Amino acid sequence: MPSEAKRGDQRLECQDPVPDLNIGKGPVRPYVITEPPRALSESRTPSSMKEKLLIAALLLITGVVRLHSLSNPDSVVFDEVHFGGFASKYIKGIFFMDVHPPLAKMLFAAVGSIAGFNGDFEFSKIGERFPESTPYFFMRLFPSILGVLTVLLMYLTLRCSGVRIPIAFIASLCFAVENSYVTISRYILLDAPLLFFIASAAYAFKKYEIYPQGSWASQKALLSAGLALGMAVSSKWVGLFTIAWIGLLCIWRLWFMIGDMSKPVGKTVVEASRKLVYLLIVPAILYMTFFYIHFDALTISSDGAGFFSSAFRTTLQGNTIPKDILADVGIGSVVTIRHIATMGGYLHSHDHMLEKGSQQQQITLYPHLDGNNDWIIELNEKPNAPLTSFEGLMDGTIIKLKHLGTQRRLHSHDHKAPVSESADWQKEVSGYGFDGFEGDANDDWVVEIDQDASEPGEAQKRVKALDTKFRLRHTIMNCHLFSHEVKLPKWGFEQQEVTCASQGKEHLTLWYVEANYHPQLPEDAERVSYKKPGFFEKLIESHQRMWHINKNLVEPHIYESKPHSWPFLLRGINYWGENHKQVYLLGNAVVWWSVTAFIGIFALVVSSELISWQLGYEVLQDPKVVNFHVQVIHYLLGYALHYVPSFLMGRQLFLHHYMASYYFGILAFAHALEIIVTYVFRKREVYGYAVAGAFLSCTVYFFISYRPLIYGSPWTQELCEKSKWLSGxxxxxxxxxxxxxxxxxxxxxxxxxxxxxxxTLVAGADAKPTDNQNAPVAEPASDEEFDVDKIMASPGLKKFVDQNGNELPFDVVKDVLGNGGSVMSVEHRSHTDIL
Structure with missing residues (x-):
């Protein structure tokens, strides 16, 4: 007699994970009963020993695939340059700027620190060898383990959405050997943590759907979904699309709950409130918490802080931002003038000329503190006049600005701007004059205080350091001193262009005085300093900078691609290449193109069904068909929400930006395999499983064929050329x-x-050790004693060179030795150097 446990396992295995539709009869219309049956969670939750063993096998296979040869390559790969470098900065506490939220980078830093990394390796370039002190294997092990767990999450998610055990196993196995996911989970990149958190959120929400409303199990699943969403959006802003996806699913579910006449309205309101707290407020709290840790961990000032305002930078150790600044600005003040917008550069000049237009001295915007940012304020009518007393700078005062270092004045005239020359509303700004020259009318600027932007009080009437925001209007051209994101060419050191604009956005014409010195002001004169911003002020500014930099990542890249090409896998990304080996991000074409084809076919099927319904034909009511439609629409909604926004982005994009969308596409495609078994071949399920098995075989074959591009292992030129199905x-x-x-x-x-x-043998009558000063010098030898052919066949010996490094043929070496020359042993060169 079988044991009770075995009978329980058999009962669960026979249980159909897709129950019949539960339709209630109302007084006017039928309605869908939204409360899931009690047995649903049992049929969609792994509980039998056989299924647990199958899951263990799936994890074992995935682990072998994802963890294989993680230490190869032993040098920096692709964006490890950025994210490994950021981990190093976290460990050392050095502030940096990145366009992504901090969580995933902090996790890499934590893993590295636990493994003994002290941040001494900076991941400065692709191909740079890892020193022994860098535990890169453990730092790569972290995303690889997350990659393995993401495969498990796919299996569990499919089971929660009604997929049978064999199909869930086959689909998850296809995902386990999907080339692109294997590749991105092997390196210190953000993609693996991001996908793990997105997959966790998808699984948790699907698990929530199978439990009765308000039950403890459903609340745990909903809270888990909120936590996963918070971690996803804290790793990359892509997580916002996952929040939007789950939000739309909640609205979908809420719509049917409202129509469920068996459910009290109060219970629906409570459930909606619970979702608001768990799925929006919890992620928001997590997101801010990780940024708080981020700010708390990065306390040392660096070049990365240059993207931020001076007030923000005052919170960092070692900053050079001026403090205790003289508040009153007047005629004769030596000042630095900072631009409000474009990440706040300083009005700057240097002794280099424009190569276009007037060819006068360059005026630029420079982001760093520098002596060439210093200007002397002069009254327009009394340039070079000696100072006798302090005269404040009032609204409407006409001034000249003389560059302290070069004695040339800020000048504008009717010449086109050097870079923005096609814009008639922008004119050139230059430095003009010489020491002792009193200037001309083109040096005159009117101070116009912006009262709305300035601090209330005295700063709105006369110029006060830090507090007064003002414009400088040219008296003749009637244009305002202006700067924008446009950079000068190399002859302008790629610094930011400054022009005089008669149009344009007003905030781009706003300036303020940051540093101020005046010899006539007493030591006890009023002084001001930047107010250190609080957490929320830093949070807002950092997001403004992140958004600004992210949208301006428009420089072309050799491996960038456009969103319309991603579903067709037209090209990949070159990650690394060295020692006749290559790592290249390429998807598994079998799965990739199948997902794309299924999306198109499903759209056609749904369209034809809608037309048939409009014409009065019956729509299929089979529970398996209904569940297929519901789940596929859910997952394809996730696909669309993560994919379509890419078309709105003007920044450079790469194939890996498709990975989150593709994950949802695979979930939807798994239901296609399921419906083939349960409906298309419902009377001959073995045929359906044969189709799914054949698909798995093709997927595995593609993976094996292209694995050298994943692992950076040996491959031949012939096999490589044959593998190029597409020119891209x-x-x-x-x-x-x-x-x-x-x-x-x-x-x-x-x-x-x-x-x-x-x-390397160095030959020559006067040969001296150059690479190794301690090299032993051999006595001259005869041809009989010095067998060149024999020595050349010895292990490791590559060629003969003279003391200047020039290669010598055999006969020359023999002649040198025969004439009394010497041979010395010097430091060897590597195989790759010699080749």
Missing amino acids: WDYPCHNFLSSYDDYKKIETEQAQEALYPSQ
């Missing part, structure tokens, strides 16, 4: 060797070099 798959096949034997030869040579350090 632009991994460089010429980098690979002709055969696998060639790789073995290199490995053998490297092993021999390790045992017998290779030598």
